[in-house]
Amino acid sequence: MNFWKKVMKLNRRWIFLLIALAVFIPFLKPLRLPLSITKPAKDVFDAVESIPPEGPPLLIATDYAPSTAPELDPMLYALLRHCFVTKRRVMLLALYPQGAGMAQAGLDFILPEFPDVKSGEDYVFLGYQPGVQAVVMSLGEDVRLAFPTDAYGVSLDSLPMMEHVRNYDDIALVVDLAGSSIPITWVIYAVARYGQRLGVGVTAVSAAQYYPYLNSGQFIGMLGGLKGAAEYEILIQQKGYTEARQIATIGMDSQSIAHLVILALIIIGNIAFFASKSHKKKGTSSK
Amino acid sequence: MRRQIPLILTFLTGIAIFIAFFIPHKPFNEVQDILLDWAIIIAGFALLLGIHSLLRKHITHIKKKDGGWGYSLILTFFFVGVFTVGIFSAIQYKGYSLTPGSLLYFVYDYMVIPLSATMFALLAFFIASAAYRAFRARRLNATLLLIAAVVVMLGRVPIMENAFFNFLSRFSDWFMFIPQMAAKRGILIGVALGAFAMSLRIILGIERTYLQ
Numbered sequence: 001m002n003f004w005k006k007v008m009k010l011n012r013r014w015i016f017l018l019i020a021l022a023v024f025i026p027f028l029k030p031l032r033l034p035l036s037i038t039k040p041a042k043d044v045f046d047a048v049e050s051i052p053p054e055g056p057p058l059l060i061a062t063d064y065a066p067s068t069a070p071e072l073d074p075m076l077y078a079l080l081r082h083c084f085v086t087k088r089r090v091m092l093l094a095l096y097p098q099g100a101g102m103a104q105a106g107l108d109f110i111l112p113e114f115p116d117v118k119s120g121e122d123y124v125f126l127g128y129q130p131g132v133q134a135v136v137m138s139l140g141e142d143v144r145l146a147f148p149t150d151a152y153g154v155s156l157d158s159l160p161m162m163e164h165v166r167n168y169d170d171i172a173l174v175v176d177l178a179g180s181s182i183p184i185t186w187v188i189y190a191v192a193r194y195g196q197r198l199g200v201g202v203t204a205v206s207a208a209q210y211y212p213y214l215n216s217g218q219f220i221g222m223l224g225g226l227k228g229a230a231e232y233e234i235l236i237q238q239k240g241y242t243e244a245r246q247i248a249t250i251g252m253d254s255q256s257i258a259h260l261v262i263l264a265l266i267i268i269g270n271i272a273f274f275a276s277k278s279h280k281k282k283g284t285s286s287k
Numbered sequence: 288m289r290r291q292i293p294l295i296l297t298f299l300t301g302i303a304i305f306i307a308f309f310i311p312h313k314p315f316n317e318v319q320d321i322l323l324d325w326a327i328i329i330a331g332f333a334l335l336l337g338i339h340s341l342l343r344k345h346i347t348h349i350k351k352k353d354g355g356w357g358y359s360l361i362l363t364f365f366f367v368g369v370f371t372v373g374i375f376s377a378i379q380y381k382g383y384s385l386t387p388g389s390l391l392y393f394v395y396d397y398m399v400i401p402l403s404a405t406m407f408a409l410l411a412f413f414i415a416s417a418a419y420r421a422f423r424a425r426r427l428n429a430t431l432l433l434i435a436a437v438v439v440m441l442g443r444v445p446i447m448e449n450a451f452f453n454f455l456s457r458f459s460d461w462f463m464f465i466p467q468m469a470a471k472r473g474i475l476i477g478v479a480l481g482a483f484a485m486s487l488r489i490i491l492g493i494e495r496t497y498l499q
Contacts, residue, residue, distance in 0.1 A: 012416040019415045034448045036456060066403035097334075101395045104385050127383070131330030138323045145320060146327060153382045193308060211468040212475055227443065256444045258411060263440055265419040266433070273423045 004275040007268065015265065022261040026253035033256050035249065040214055041231035043221030044199040047173050048082055056172040057089035057124075057165060059139075061182070062106065065098040068179030068203050074229035074248035075177050075201035076106040078236060084114045084122065085241040089161055091171070093126040093147065095135055095182055100128035100151065113244065119152070120159040127151030132185050140168050140194040168194040173220070177201040183210060187218045201228060226251050294492040301490035342366065369394060435462065 051058055060079055064072045083090045092107070094100040103125060111117060119125065126147040129135045138145040143165060149155050156162045164170055174196055176183050183200045190196040197220050202210060204225025213219045223232055229248035236242055300322055307319035345359035353359075369391070376389035384391045424430040442459025446452060488494035 010419070012419075015416045015419055016412045019412050023411070033446060038460070066400040067407035069400065069404055070408070098399070101385055101392075101399070104387070104392070105396065105400070108387055129327060130334055131327040134323045134326035134330065138320070138327070141316065141320050141323070145324060151383050152386070193311075208463065208467055209471055211463055212472045215464065215468055256446065258415075259440050259444045260446070262415050262418055263437060263444075265415060266422045266437065269419045269422065270424055270433070273425075 002276065002279055004272045004279060007272040008276060018261050018265075019258055022257045023254045026257050027250070030250060031253045031257070033253055035227070035230055035234060035252060037231050037235060038224075038228075040219075040222040040224070041228050042235065044175065044201075044223055045082075045221075045232060045235040047197065047199055047220045048079070048088070048175075049086075051088050051172040053087040054089065056170050057091045057161065058083055059091045059093070059171050059174045060103075061174065061176040061178070061186070062092060062094050062099040062103040063096040063182040064102055064177055064179035065096065066102070069102060070251070071203050071226050071229065072177045072179060072201060073102070073106065073109075074226065074251070075223050075232060076102070077110055077247070078229060078232040079175060079177075079201075080106060080110040081113070081242050081244060082232075082236045084110065084117050085236075087122075090123040091126060091143075091165070092123065093135075094128040095132045095185075096178075096180060097128060097130075104151075120150070120154065121161055124156070124159055124161055125151045132182060133189060136185055136189040137193070139171075140190065140196075142167055168196040171196065173197045173199060175199045175201060179203050179206070181206075183213070183219075187213055191218050199223075204228075226255050290495070290498060293498055294495070298490055298492060301486070305490075338366075438462065 048058060058079070060076065062072075062076060080090065082088070092103045094103055107123070107125060117123065126143075127150065129146050135146045143162070144156050147156065150159065168174075168190060174186060174190060176186050176198065178200065179202070183198075183202065186196075186198050186200075191198050198218065199221045200210060200219050201223035202225070204227065207222065207224035207228075210219065210222060214222050223229060226248050230246070230252045233246040233249050237246065303315070303318050303322060307315040311319075342363065345363050348356045348359040349363065372390045372394055373384045376384035376386070376391035380386040380389050385395065386392060422433060422436070424433050438455060439459045439462055441452075442455040442457075442462075485494060489497065
């Protein structure tokens with residue numbers, strides 16, 4: 001077997017090892033690779049900035065499961081930090097069964113940094129409700145239709161923050177963090193029907209499918225994958241809002257190096273493919 | 288009557304929601320509110336139906352000792368376990384089972400999150416291996432896909448700040464916003480037309496497979 005054929009049949013364990021090293025080494029020795037801020041990420045940041053402090057709340061929908069948490073959790077943390085530092089109010093809900101756990105875990109991670117932030121006054125966690133379309137539509141009529149109480153069983157009518165919040169008219173912005181196609185439901189029912197402003201945070205693999213909504217203005221902005229989360233972290237740090245550890249920015253080094261390794265593998269695979277093909281041709285013609 | 292009543296209900300609710308979408312005023316919005324309330328309750332029962340279907344399938348597997356019945360046993364065991372823990376936590380914390388400190392929260396935080404994240408993380412290894420073996424410039428279409436993928440990936444990976452990488456980054460953005468989006472928009476319009484046609488067929492009772 002010639003050299004290029006051996007390269008083509010490289011044992012996959014070597015590839016796994018290369019990827020593992022590409023992911024681990026940047027964690028041990030951060031490279032601090034440059035990161036440019038894209039317009040869709042800046043637009044989400046600006047939309048949150050445009051909400052008056054202690055005014056109408058930002059609604060964050062955590063429509064994702066733990067499988068996509070490494071990309072979407074940093075977005076949730078950055079958004080919560082941004083809002084809590086700047087005294088902006090937050091509502092959280094989940095249309096995805098495991099999303100309630102993600103929201104709760106996100107709050108537990110961020111709240112220790114903000115001892116003054118109180119449930120019912122600065123944020124309200126509504127929990128999970130089944131029936132995606134029905135819930136998104138009912139929020140347009142009255143939040144209490146779908147969520148008569150918050151996740152902890154407290155009536156919304158007794159929460160100071162919810163006193164003036166009835167429907168989308170009283171919600172400044174919705175940001176849907178999703179690892180599924182739920183953002184499309186928000187577009188159909190919340191944006192098209194009620195004119196709600198919507199931003200999204202999605203996984204890198206699904207970001208491509210949402211560009212038409214971004215271009216049409218149905219999304220005011222988009223955070224795409226870990227890079228989107230890292231951009232948001234940088235934006236809130238540039239404003240001097242936080243000095244907290246930027247987990248997405250740290251993770252970007254690993255992701256970038258892993259991407260480069262995959263690119264190198266693709267290029268080597270193709271060189272080997274053409275080299276072995278020409279070797280085969282030469283062998284056939286010499287016979 | 289077993290077929291007619293569901294068809295009539297589908298027609299009436301479909302038309303009511305359709306009208307309320309375009310005329311969001313009394314009495315249509317009130318009818319819509321009632322229907323939405325019902326839809327949320329029905330969605331809750333649909334979850335129960337899903338659980339019943341899942342357990343029935345896997346318990347049958349276990350009883351018949353079909354191939355892979357061990358996995359069905361693990362699934363059933365953990366389903367019952369987590370369900371019991373969830374009910375226990377809900378009783379303990381008066382309705383909200385995911386209260387920090389509850390047993391369900393512990394299961395979620397220390398089992399569900401790490402296991403799901405691990406499963407998804409394994410994808411990186413398999414994608415790398417598959418890309419190495421399958422991403423070959425065998426034909427023109429494959430070559431175009433390969434070039435696009437390499438350029439977009441390089442554009443998205445910030446290695447250094449220089450004119451070449453800035454160009455790649457701008458090209459990658461252009462690629463995502465123009466050719467990629469045009470193709471995606473075409474697919475989406477096709478899907479939307481299909482969904483519209485299917486919705487009409489369901490509302491008008493032409494499409495009845497959901498009744499089976």
